[in-house]
Amino acid sequence: MPERELKFELSPTGAASLLERNPFDFSPMILQQKSIYFDTPKWDLFNRGMSFRIRQSGNERIQTLKAGNGSAAGLLARGEWEQPVPGDAPVLDNPQVHTLLAGCSQDLAPLFEVHVKRHRWTVTEGDATVEVVLDIGKVVAADREAPLCEFEFESKAGPLGALFQLARRVDRITPGHLGVLSKAERGYRLLGPAPGAIKASTIPLTHDMTAALAFAQIAAACLRQFRLNEIALGWSRDAAVLHQARVSLRRLRALLSIGKSLFEDSRFDHIRDELRWLARETGDARDIDVMIERARGEELSDRLQGARNDAYAEVEAALSSSRARALMIDAAEWISGSDWQRDQSGKATLEAPAKEFSSAVFDKFWKKVAKKGRNLTDVDDETRHKLRIAAKKLRYAAEFFGPLYDSKKEAKRHRRFIAAMEHLQDQLGGLNDLVTASTTLSALKLSDVAGAEGLSRAADKKKLLHEAAEAHEHFVDAKRFWR
Template identity: 30%
Template sequence: MVDEQMEVERKFEVDDAFVLPALSIVDGVARQAGAQEFELEATYFDTADLRLAAAHVTLRRRAGGPDEGWHLKLPVAAEERREIRVPLGAGRRVPVALARLVRVHVRDQRLAPVATIRTTRVVRRLLGGNGRELAQVCDDRVSTTASDGDGGWREIEVELVGGGRGLLDAVGTRLIEAGARRATSGSKLARTLGSRIPPESPPIKGSSAGAVVSRYLAEQIDQLKACDPAVRDDAEDAVHQMRVATRRMRSTLASYRPLFDREVTDPIREELRWLGTVLGPARDLEVIRERLGELLADDDVADRDLRTRVDRVLAARRREARQLLLAELDGSRYFRLLDALDALVCSPPLTALAGRGARRVLPELVRRSWKQLRRARDAAAEPDLPDAERALRLHENRKKAKRARYAAEAVAARFGKPATKFSSRMKHVQSVLGHVQDSVVSAAELGRLTDAAADSFALGRAQVLEEERGQQSLAEFDRVWSRASAPKLRRWLR
């Protein structure tokens, strides 16, 4: 059984002579429960080059205490981590349920023990007026077998249970007044490993064109990595968000080609294209299932039995697509793409043009993406086009709108509100045309279901309704385009 919770805690360094102050006088705390002592032994697992530690991720097997078991902690925000627990079991191999959630960091490397930490822990619970537990204060005496880290120390951990951040601050203030110091290490493992942990890539600094775009790419790479465990967990909207991050990177590398060595970035773009096609089927079936579910529920001709049968068919296909996706995410090709993205951030392959000022270089590259969109729109607006050809041109229009949107989004940190507004209007164009494309795909899916179903009348009617929805979205396009093409929206590009 897998258990999950959000951990919010703050650590303090203290000397051996430190005396824990009375914390029952802190606002909101009614009393401090009696102390409980535990002996804990935790074995930490990582790759030989400490990839998890470098990513501020900890994976351990802990024996002793009320929460013994396997613990995986993933960073969320300052002092906040997502903690996933699995029962201890008989073996010492990392449980599959946890190993898959760190695959984005570990890739095809082996997980093995890297440190053992023993802790004598004294726990005091802080209770509210109704007896509800607000926080735990853990007084830890730690010993390790570190080679170049800290071999032993004492620390205080304050972990929220039912209390809020204000309580964390108040208890922290009380501890500091008594002589405690805010911890300099984020975890016991980080303090144990010390300088063995690989240094983080330095932040990309500067105001050059290359620096502005490289920072945006780094954000999208981080987003892709953050989505990976969520996709493996089948979290809501995770596939969509991972696909969006992939598209943003690929589009940015296309829009800003002159800033990068294409011998390096063109292969990355192709691999991002591949990843997009891998994510596509699972995401498309999510959209189709949701759209058809709503459509059939609104259509009083489709009874509950038919809606259930359609949903089961689509759910089964989505499960198959998800299994294929997970197989690719566990494959060497995906891991090598992650390696290439890491290298892209660590040492951006910039050209001489990238070293010039952002104001002199970037607006012209955004303008190019706008011109491509305008040409695509003009092509889609030609009269007397066959329906199939118009649909293809509108889809191309949508892709160009995405590129213009992401091109502006990538430089919004430098150009502010004008770039943000331009990106927003491009998103409106993309969204309307997205609804048109979703209707085309859903109507086609209904056609296939109609051919294979006994109750073809209801599905046929739903297909007509879906086509009508697509026409309504298409009618909205002219209004959205009028606003998106206003000249004043592009003044910042001059």
């Protein structure tokens, strides 16, 4: 049966505070649990988006196979098959489980274990029943282990909004960050190298999807990409990680702009505005990172590094703020269970085939980019900036909905179109870096430092303008894959 749950990550201190200030009116049931996760040596189950475990609580052992979409964030809806088993060895007599494990069952072996002390409440909120679980423990894989501290809300009956109401109640007691990693993913991460920057992955859209369902799936993937990079920023001030965090925010904001016609919902504007705020809070650090890569001269590099440290401290403060945490909860709720998906006034648009909707989007933004790029060498910086934004939206839309254009002809045109868009964006991005560098250096009072003039040279701008104009011509000539 489908499993619908919301997950949050807590610090050990936060978990202790939560238990001390129990947000519910009764004490939790406490269980000690050990879970053994199985896969093949080549991680075939993981690569199929599945997990397979045997969990022991007391003398009871339950075998569970989960299959679902690993690209989501916030509310998870996954297929789940459970059965009691006598020991720590898998039992494969369920025909459906046996089918799902086809080709893997003979090679299954234990990979890692999860040990937790589980605190469980069953909470009634109006018409809703929610199982609330606080797990405190560790993940153990080979000679490595990592602490685990997470809060889960699983809907057992009634409206899904109760999950988010409870999440906000808990967040008022102790900070919690939207969880996007399952326990299984944590184990696999321990078996590999430390993850760095997480780039956007292809979103598995299908031809039978409506515009509403495709939008929700894409938005959840963007939110997940952001949280994965935010987690990585917690232990490393890596420029590539921050860049991908910003990319995920840009993609989500672009999606909202692309899908604006779908919604008659007041929360849409709130979420869009809050995403813009969070992007601004991370902007200075990214601008300084770009300048550091191009800076020449020891004094300028040292001064920029000092400014970078301050900017990253501001990023960390923003990400840990109650405002940022509230945004993640609001966005996850809106994507996962918002009223817009049941809005009767816009039903025809929401239920339109995703491919039909995306083709109209492509036509709209292609015309914008084609028109705004005329006479590119003669327009002002602001006009080029608007072109850059329109080009990003078109490229992101092409990446989002690309899986719907999967015939041999469409796929070939899609690859060439994306390549043309990337080349145009590279040139426009270089021009934007020159303009941004001048503004940022002035704000940091570094304009007169030796080497600063090299970050915004007119000669570089002239060369980039010529290359951007050529890239725009190539874009206009590229075959439109959606036609």
